[in-house]
Amino acid sequence: MADVVNGVLLNTDCIYFKGDLPCLPHKQHGYHCTCPAYQPIEKRILIIKLGAIGDVIRTTPLLHKIRAEYPNAKITWLTLTPAILPKGAIDEILKFDFASVLYLQQLHFDVLFNLDKDKEACALHDSLNATQKFGYTLKNGVAFPSNPLANHKYLTGVFDDLSQANTKPYVQEIFELCGWEFNHEEYVFDNHEDKGYNWNLDRSKPLVGLNTGCGDRWTTRLWSDEKWIRLIELLESNGYQPVLLGGEAEHERNVTLANVTNALYFGYFELPKFINLMYQMDLIVTQVTMAMHIAIALQKKIVLMNNIFNPYEFDLYGRGYLVQPEKQCACFYRGTCKFGVSCMEELPAEKVFEYVRKCLATEDKILQPVV
Template sequence: MRILIIHTAFIGDIVLSTPLIKKLRDTYPKAEITYLTTPVGASILRNNPHLNHIIEYDKRGEHKGIKGFWAIAKKLKMEAYNLVITPHRYLRSTFLTFLTGAPIRRGYDSAAASFLYNERVHYDKSKHEVEKLLSFVPKDEGKRYEIEIFPTELEVEKVDKLLEKRREKVVVVAPGSKWFTKKWPLEYFNRVIKELEKREDTTIVVVGGKEEMFFNMPLANTTIDLRGKTTLLELAEVIRRADIVLTNDSSPIHIASAFPNVRILALFGPTVEKFGFFPWSKNSEVFQVEGLECRPCSIHGGDSCPKKHFKCMLDIKPEMVLERIESILESENI
């Protein structure tokens, strides 16, 4: 059996699909499973032992425009897949699925042009995103599937060097997000970091991409600044070694969920649990402002607060976050 997964969404969405990959492998142990995603998505799936192939769909580069789309569609058609599963609900992904000609084309009932699927899965908004994705494989054994990421020895060796001067305890701080309203104020992050830098037993590691490199963060020389310096698999390995990860509602939440010993402290402002993107890890806590009438304001956040007051983030005070971090660091479990 030849199975194709088509998912070209954000990096967090790809990470959240790894339990689906494992369930497919458990259900079809001899199947040839291929995953089509963006180059960034491919980079976090690399080394996944449950996948046979990864196809990079560079829709902003090599496969840009109509010509590129038809090139990738032709390639998929030639592969003669038996089953295509498409969690991405956008029209391009639906159309690409249809063009594979696969006898079973499975997508969400709420997807754009969902009539092009011959098997439709209900998009249950009440479920966590991982649970939604697992519903693409009807077999249900009551088993909990975990998020999985597989750094190699190369990533391990690189991170060994990056964290060479780490202390006994490690707190990873991820201040970034694609959306402005999902970002806890940088001033708040800086205040928490400044206090934690006073601890002689703890190393702060700040992570992020190239955009976060421009954040004004006056860090002590004992803090390890890895913004813009790691691949996604290297970031995963850094997070694996953390005791605590403090992060906005962004991909580090989902990456950290792959490592059950890492305590996740997640900061949620405009988004809420019912959207399905809270931490999948059981070793997690969420900071959020309860009872705010304007919350949630959107599923992804936005470029500015519609109410102009940004209370959903400003009212999560750094003192309460710091107090919780200190409490965890002082516990015997770390």
Template sequence: MKASRSRPIQKILIIRFSSIGDIVLTTPVIRSVKRKYPDAELHYLVKKQFKNVLAGNPYIDHIHVLSEDLQQNIAELKALDFDVVIDLHHNLRTLRVKKALNVRRTYTFAKLNVQKWLYTNFKWNTLPPNSIVERYFEAVKPLNVVNDGLGLDFFIAPEQETKREDIPMGHWMGYVACVIGGSFETKQFPADKWRAFVEACPYPVILLGGPDDAALAAEIKTVDPVKVYDACGKFNLVESADLVRKARVVVTNDTGLMHIGAAFQKKMVTLWGNTTPWLGMFPYYGANNLQTTVSPLFTISEVNGLSCRPCSKIGFHQCPKKHFNCMNQIDVAQLISDVQSFWKD
């Protein structure tokens, strides 16, 4: 039997399948919904490979893993008789889930795909200066859920923390975490730029990324094998997040660990290639937008004025124009200056 609109809210389902950063950006909604409805069960539907992003979140009662058999997921979820469904992904599969569950109180966030298409194809920017987090909150406004301004969450259990001995002794007194990975090559700072950066950086450096970034890390490390510690592929996501948490400064591509860094209120130098912060995925500290940065904890390193940028809201495996000026023209000397300013604060 379907839940009546008049019945107290007892079960809430939030849907966001992927990816790391996008899921972290939903955490203010998770927290605020649970605090508004503390007696309700809060469920979350996510892809298996991203379950660890939420595993330690105390505001979630049940995590459901997206199956290859969507009908199986739907059958299991339907049996739970949800009162509210909050769709923070908004694609064809979430539409199928919502239609099958047939929950009266269903809320979906606005992706602004038309505005993004105009921006990436014609460079006509009609996007708001706000984080995607604010659009998530617009979706739950009918539930009287408001943004508490406390920013993003990422939880690390004590047993998942890295130990001091996991990194070289030369890094124990502080280091710059350099997040070299990224979902697409056009969102990644090039190897020669990283090499120039670590050569000029006066502080110890830890390179963070996955196993796929090993070759890039090895090339960067040759600049100074003592100053640079290659952690790519040696730590899982939560351990890498802990290394971000313990860094003095973070230098990062537009990727998931950037948002985890924001969750820890880290000082960050952010690198932007084919994407721009105007797509709504900039570091979010709880109250900042692109016009009024309340917490000046991060800098935006980008090349403005390029007629080809942004070329995609996601990314490509190589620059469509072959020159990759959006990354190649970023001033390394300015990056060093930004890092030094944050280090001294």
């Protein structure tokens, strides 16, 4: 039922109505609330997925299913990294702070998905008003499944042996936690092609992006400079153009690699520009890090180097290979190697190159990506 203020009709239940600013149909066409664009909100959906950036990115396939199940819903997403989310696919993106929490506590949601086990996310799950809740709650001050659908994902996060035995990729686990079947829905992501970035790239050669870093939490993932140099030499001598990728933490390494090879290095950038540079590549070589999630989201071919994680966790959507060291890693989810030298040094550059070549030559879906 519409509201009336001083005789003026107001459809405050319309998905476009803002309350503090003119809505988009009014700005574009001068419409008031008797306009043909009126779209009542039939359901309110809240997603709590705070961070890290990679986990936020690989949760976006849920948007396809939510839109299919609730076509006239208003989707709100609460996160620590709002800039990474595709604004056109989500009605309301909120940064996790006091103001957002205060606002959310005054609303009623039809469905709430809390996909984080952080204590603050679980506490918020418990404090909000929603008809259906999925994901994680607080019990005795720690995260706990809010219903049995979350049991599998919960247990693989608290016991290493169950995590190592798991054969479900992360996105499938998240879908099942929400009560749905995963059908390889793609990520929802912005490639930032509309920003007008200009890259001086020779597109006569296949462009192979080399993401040389992996963050500072699990440094057992790192590959040595010698390995990267050897891979660059193999790529160059076989007609590929290597392009070095990374952030500020990788800058010194990438400058060094560029100085001793013919690999291109454009520097490090703010995230949208970095994403767009990755979008220019024909294939990405990376460890398990944010660049891996971006490459999958951009639907790029990928050669993923892995040692300390369960390889089944990563769904490459049939567009790449997951390559591992020649010997089995003994440091599951460890930040430092118990033997002093990471087994990543047992992954030859020749093996990585072979799967770069194989992946770029393959047009069909890759069915067995772990090698």
